[in-house]
Amino acid sequence: MTIKKISKDAFGKFVDGLIKQQKVMGPCAKGDRFEFEQLDSSSQLRLDYDVTLRPPNRKYFLPPVETLLTCEVGGGYQSVYDDTEFVLLGIHPYDLAALNQMDQIFSRDNYDTHYMKRRLAATIIACDVVTPSKDVFAASMGTATAEAGFDVLLTDIGDSYLMETGSPKGEKLIEKAQGAVDAAAGDLEKRKNIWKENQGRLSKHKLNCSSSYLPKLLEKAYSHPVWEEKAKTCFSCGSCNQVCPTCYCFNVQDDVSWDFTKGTRQRAWDGCLLDGFTKVAGEHEFRKKREDRFRHRLYRKGKYVPEKLGTKTPACVGCGRCVSACLPDIANPVNIYNRLIDDLGLE
Amino acid sequence: MSKPRIAIFDFACCEGCQLQIVNLEEELLDLIDAVDVVEWREAMSEQSHEYDIAIIEGSITRPEDEKRIEVIRSRAKILIALGACATIGGVNKLKNNFDLADVKKCVYGKSADMPHLDTALTKALDEVVKVDYKIHGCPIDRKEFTYIVRSLLMGKTPDIPLYPVCVECKAKGNPCLWDEGQVCLGPIIRAGCGARCPSFGFRCFGCRGYVDNPNVNAAKDIIEKYGLTTDVLKSKMLLFGSMQEPTNA
């Protein structure tokens, strides 16, 4: 592990150098919001962003639509892969936690070559949060700062950035950074303070229990009235799924060329809140009720996924996107979990 | 295998959806290669009574149209409703909100009483005949149109979204227009257009019709949250939602 310090000017030049060699995706302004885009110049980069519209981990590793295969009608199938090298620059610690979780899901049990080829072609430069978004609660989920899973971690300490490497890939990358010097003890002290402050600042909603208690809490909450109460005003619009960095459900669809000889098979984002998500060809729909779908998402985040992966971090990383995206304002996981704690207690 | 014969007919509409087909450019040639177009007033002069697939644009507004569509139905193996006028009655249904005599006076002035201007309540196609497939939108989405046609020619049921526009809007990374004070109908309108309007900063006005099970409770709830009244929402739902169940709720 190396920790270097680099002035913001020099960092800009470093990024411009990277852009010449490979694709670099970074946070850019989109109106008064932010979104990860491919950079043409370091001047577009907004590392002071609060949160992006789409979670970068999903956008780049499990894109909204992706071709899996091509095929010949009546003949064989060929895999389609995208393994262009790129740098993902500026992902926040909470989205990084989601990325690490998704890496596990797509590499475990059945190794998903489509996801993993893209993933292995990427270099991850994470970045500590400078401006907290209006609904972020990463601190409650243990994802306000990053411990692992990055190649490089950036921290804005005022006039310069600290760059910590987390892998040989990261080491190699920052070798190219001209003007980077070893970080001094005082710089590290500054960074420590920022991390400490971020625990407080990334806490717009506060979960009234440790995030590792959620599976236990949910064990006794299955028939609680909150599901029906909240779901009464649920549109089943799936916005809470679509914006979530840890949602990974997908649908698979075929299309065919006009001469009906060649087909493509694509996967696209799907969401468990949507009507029809569990409907089988015979028309039977297994999770038909709005409240059942509403509950399923909160159980996945708080219980099913962390238990499956055996992790302490729940499958909600506290990015706050669903809170802002849900028009009837019912999606906030903290509100629901706190309500359950109020009613069911902590033991 | 002989090519399936397709006939395209129009009823009360602006023909904008047919224009979308004409505007398919290269794909139009592919389409014409794959099928045998036997009747299409917009693009050719021949007429035919023999076809496998009838594509119908427009809504039913006059009694004689009902008879005409019934004849078409009896001849076609597959009947497709093309565009909002045909699938949900479209803008034409607006007139159902007013007294018919007033509508006629307003549109045709003094000649309103002439018999060929007879007008009855506007009906979507499926209020008159059985519709096999609906290609939604005002106008239709070209990509979706070609996908549906290809699917049908292959003998498969096309996947037409059950979910609302927000899904596609969010997948595109659009900021939500409600945050900018627009009353967007995205959460209750069927997707498939790729969130065409919100992607350009315009609210969804519902041209693809409601999802099967729209949550009107939720709609009422959010207009309160955003400091609007139910009447505002209703008026926004009128353009394409006239006389449909959820609008009146």
Added chain:
Amino acid sequence: MIKQNTVEKDIYLPQLATVKKAAMLNETELYLHLAMDGQPLDYVPGQFVEVSLAGIGEAPVTIASSPTFKDGFELVIRKVGTVTNAVHKLQPGDKLGIRGAFGKGVYPVEEAKGRNIIFICGGIGLVPQRSFINYVLDNRADYGDVIILLGTKCQSQRFFLDELKAWSQRSDIQFIETVDQGEDCWKGNVGVVTTLIPKIKSKLASAVIPVCGPPVMYKFVLMALQEYELPHENIYLNLERKMKCGVGKCGHCQINHSYVCMDGPVFKYSDLGVMPEAI
């Protein structure tokens, strides 16, 4: 650090198979006898495959043959959706794609050895059970009493008639059939499949009981079995869900925490206590 996989097999890539025989079993059920073009299909009773048609899509289908059937494998496909409609047009010699076999929750071929087995099948639920039934019949000496209960909606929907006839003539198994709606020419039992249970109640106690049928059937079968106070781990339910990927990724098949494509499709009833969405 994330691990690099050296095998790099694409889990979504179908392998080609050729149709050896295709026949309609009744109005809606198509029988397909298939053989893989490459590596033969490796499977156990209860597993399923994703059947793939280029440009149309995939559908999960449980395997109807027993692994003891050495000449390829068999599927029975109901015409319900876009893929299965297209499958119904296949002719001998046609190619289709196969992924699988999938599913770790399978029939208890080993655990059931030496014990009585009572198969409860409703309609097309006979198909997945047939894989296990034929396996047991091919290894008859390994198992105790074998009873097959089958309920079909009406006579015209019965299928595998030759096989049913052969079962009814065997003396080393007991095959009892019923139809929901009896017609004049039907001489057998009339009523839903649960009405057959009292007929074999003396055999229930320690038997292994695999159940498979349409979604609505399970509740009634379980209610009917309840009064005999059987241990729940003796009852095996073969559950259907929407399945897109078959490999535990797409999320469609989930029943609470469990993935039908991975943990099922066959579940022990005793494991369903923590899965309120199951039945």
